[in-house]
Amino acid sequence: GAVVSQHPSRVICKSGTSVKIECRSLDFQATTMFWYRQFPKQSLMLMATSNEGSKATYEQGVEKDKFLINHASLTLSTLTVTSAHPEDSSFYICSAPTGNPHNSPLHFGNGTRLTVT
């Protein structure tokens, strides 16, 4: 089956530092990947769509200069949280479709729990 690998699973960082999260599709290629954020006791909210070879598209209210997305290859997308603050503490999870995202199932990584102190 399709496997999406996400690292790290957990990270604690100091306020003002940057954190990079990697998302890899292990056994399939993905021209599009999606980044979600989940606060405690809440649902998953889409942050941005990562497009291989082009700029990411961000959902309304998500700061593109704070959440840098790079999709340099067909199997890797990265999310960098820049100048992290305590309010950025959350669960970040990536996903990738095995085919056309319009009508293919999405497969999710195991998520990254970010704590900013």
Add this chain to the structure above:
Amino acid sequence: GIQVEQSPPDLILQEGANSTLRCNFSDSVNNLQWFHQNPWGQLINLFYIPSGTKQNGRLSATTVATERYSLLYISSSQTTDSGVYFCAVVGAAGNKLTFGGGTRVLVKP
């Protein structure tokens, strides 16, 4: 954008009981998935079911696309079924998976 509503928000079951979770959506969909999020946050794919009925062990799901709802059935529930169940859809005009609010299930021994 498309709206996704799940009910009930919370469900407490005695081990061995059956239950039905519902997902209503506001527009036509090309993709509908059910997930189980375990206590560690992992999202487990249960079903990809934009229409029709599927079964996998004690779980089954039915999507009636024309009436814009999907149902997830849990039979003979076990304590390991505890967690949050999410329904998520891609609207006919889009390519983004939108999640419902989830149903938090607790199965008591």
